[in-house]
Amino acid sequence: MHQLPRKYSFNEIRVDLDIVYFTTMINNLLSNAVKYSDREPEINVEGFVKDGRVSVSVSDNGIGISKSDQRHIFDKFYRAQTGNIHKFKGLGLGLYYVKRIAQAHGGDVTVSSKTGRGSTFTITIPY
Numbered sequence: 001m002h003q004l005p006r007k008y009s010f011n012e013i014r015v016d017l018d019i020v021y022f023t024t025m026i027n028n029l030l031s032n033a034v035k036y037s038d039r040e041p042e043i044n045v046e047g048f049v050k051d052g053r054v055s056v057s058v059s060d061n062g063i064g065i066s067k068s069d070q071r072h073i074f075d076k077f078y079r080a081q082t083g084n085i086h087k088f089k090g091l092g093l094g095l096y097y098v099k100r101i102a103q104a105h106g107g108d109v110t111v112s113s114k115t116g117r118g119s120t121f122t123i124t125i126p127y
C-alpha cells in the first residue's frame with residue numbers, strides 16, 4: 001500500500017482504500033478505453049454494490065480482446081498482438097498493476113470482452 005488505507009464512503013457504505021493506488025487503477029482502465037479504440041470512443045463508468053463488495057466498471061466500444069488474449073492481459077508485459085501493434089504503444093504493465101492493486105485491497109479485476117465490440121473491466125473490492 002502507498003499509504004495507510006482510509007475509509008471512503010460510497011453512499012452509506014465505507015470502504016478501505018489507498019486513494020492514490022485506487023486512482024491509478026481507474027486511470028489505467030480509462031486510458032486503455034480511449035487508446036484501444038478504432039472509432040469515436042464511448043466510455044461508461046458505473047459503480048454498484050453487491051454481496052458485501054463495491055464494484056466499479058469501465059466499459060468501452062473499442063477493438064475488444066479475443067478470448068485467448070483475455071487469459072494473459074493481466075500478466076506483466078503482456079500485450080495483445082493486434083496485427084497493427086505500432087498503432088497502440090505501451091509497456092504492457094497497466095493491467096498488471098490494476099490486478100496487483102485490486103488484490104492488495106482484497107479484491108480483484110475481471111474482464112468481459114468481444115473482439116470488435118468492446119470491453120468491460122470490473123474492479124471489485126470487499127467492504
Ligand SMILES: Nc1ncnc2c1ncn2[C@@H]1O[C@H](COP(=O)(O)OP(=O)(O)O)[C@@H](O)[C@H]1O
Pocket residue numbers: 028032033036060062063064065073078079080081089090091092093094095096118119
Ligand atoms: N480496453 C481495452 N480494449 C482492448 N484491448 C485492451 C484494452 N485494455 C487492454 N487491452 C489489451 O491488453 C493489453 C495490456 O494492457 P496494459 O497492461 O494496459 O498495457 P499497454 O496498454 O501498455 O499495452 C494491451 O496491450 C491491449 O492489447
Ligand SMILES: [Mg+2]
Pocket residue numbers: 028031032090093094095
Ligand atoms: Mg495500458
